[in-house]
Amino acid sequence: MLWPLALCAVTGTMLALPLLPAILEWRRKTDAAPLRIYRKDEGDVRHFARTFRQFVRENMGEALRQATADGEPRGGTVGASLRYHVVGRSARPEWTAGEVALKRTDRMLLSPASLRLPRHWVFKGDLYCEGAINGGEGAIYRAILAAGDIHLAESSTVLRWLHTDGSLFVAPNSTLYGRASVEQQVVLGSNCGFHRLHSPRIVIGAEPMRTATPMELLEARPGPRSRWLVRGDVELPPGTCYDGDVVASGDIWIGEGTRITGSVKSNRHLRIARGCVLQGAVVAAEDLRVGPDCRVNGPAVAEGSLEAESGAVFGFPEKLTSVTAPRITVAAGAVIHGTLWARESGRTA
């Protein structure tokens, strides 16, 4: 009797053995929590700025108030290791000898007034400024939050994020990684890199002189529009006026001076020649090129690269839009009202 029972027990154990990890996890519930969903605003372009401002108010608010009152610099530590330095009336941070030797500071810098920063330094701590910031050439910043304008000198780099309640002026050959939210306007110089910019007005290079024509100011008609669905390529001759949406499974070429009251979608490449007005969105499953002096009122989206040529304008200051693609190149003279978001790399010509 014993042997058959033992055989059954051994067989049962052998069968159950591969299920042991499953049984253990079932009973212990070590990984049973629901998948985390981003519940609030982590994706918002101003999220880091908002949380940093809150952090400064809670932890260094008193030091900033005192520095404003007596004009004296002061320093301190938050938690175990976060050192900060509050700049005094001189508007020039007091560097340690080690920092000067290395041209690098690990401290968080806070200033109750405007700030001027040296050339070729590395600022590993976040910058908080209640005035304007004038950066030095070749400087590298971790993150910047300023109430006034920010002027980044040539070859500057921002590694994580930037926010200003004023305007941002970026000199040539600079790079803005991560998010940059600017409440007034951004002026980007030539050969600048960017990832995600948001402002009512993003200007590349010199201030453009062009103003919108009455036709451009017309909004896309709400409600159902006619929809031109094409299997294959589409070529719209110059000067075409089309009232409705255009969707093609192949390439779309839009000739010079064309007016389209709806949106355009190409499942391959979309090319828009000079001086076209598109009152809806433009979407390309591969590359999108928006020609010189074009006006696009709705979002511009490409799954490959997006190229905006000189004088191209996207959105309006009071009706912001999005220009997004993995790779974006924007020529001098182009203007974007809203978000300019290059998931992989963005560059000004």
Add this chain to the structure above:
Amino acid sequence: MLPLMLFTLYAIVLVISVYTLRHYAFSLNRLLGRQRHPYVDIDTAEWPTATVLIPAHNEEAVIACAIEALLDVDYPPEKLQIMPVNDRSTDRTREIVDQYAARYPGRITPFHRTGGKPGKAAAIKDATESLASEVLIIFDADYIPAHGLVKQLVAPFFDPEVGAVMGRVVPLNAGTNLLTRMLDLERSGGYQVDQQARMNMRLVPQFGGTTGALRRAAVESIGGWHDDVLAEDTDITYRLLLNGWKTVYQNRSECYEEVPETWPVRMRQITRWAKGHNQVFFRYALPLLRERRTGLLERIDGLFLLGVYIVPCVLLLGWLLCIALFYMGAYALAAGALALFAAVSYSSLGNFAVFFEIGTAVHLDGNRSRIQLLPFAFLNFLASVIAISQAVVQQLRGAWHAQQLQWDKTERFRRTG
């Protein structure tokens, strides 16, 4: 008899092999391929008018949570209308909805339905008849949308080709018991791998009827809602496809849902899904094959997607044939097919997602220990095979007697209001 059985077995093995390859292609695409999220970065725009519909039949336990969450979403309030669709409720649903409508006049406009055809499709059809919004968003009453979800679901409609958008549902009660943990794994595989791979490969992501949105003009252009179907979501996916509209999937537009916590409720849910899905199969399989405007790959994938609630029955039939052929002494004739069948069967066990899709999904979600539960997914599959087979038999019997399909509401488990 024997040649017919052998021929049937070979045909079944062929079908299962093709499904297996399809699932492998999806998993590999998610692990190694280019991922498409073309609309996720549209965060600034002139947003269109939208109405959020919350179909609710006796949802007093959950409706308040859904409304509260929707009042907090990031969308211009003047462009967003919240419409709880109280469908013949006999509990406190109407009272709760009216209280919110009184507190938020203009933002919440309830639609009370006291009669008419039962079912979600009929309720939505009635509620949307007078709506003027450009986009219709649908959340079941047990869903809790996140702050940014509405914008994420609306953003793809700037693409004039898009007729429907589907987000990802995530079980909130995942850890309650073994069944909910199985369903959590199944949902992961189904959305994280299956739906996203179809989006990546430009095939046919499915509109799931909740955590999704529709372009009103597109719905009108295909003749509106059909209220004689159990799976109005699948029905609308295919009618959109046949009329040149795309359904897109947004994997990052996630929303919590409640999954069944008891086996009888789960069995009834899967039975209803199977009946509804198969009803759509018989309506649109042939039109889809004939449709020339839709791409060939989309048509093929569309057919495979339509067949997902028939495959478990086919698999069951294959197993029975194998046993019968073995005892009939046809082992030598069927040896190759049997070996292949044994190899591919394992790769076809599942409804929303097969085992390796679940493994891939858990890996992509960054979870670790829950993958150890995978062997138990076999139990879930066996239950589904039984439920689906029952559904097919009931459907065939119903078709014979010309009976109409009956709507069966999924029971809720949350207790708070």
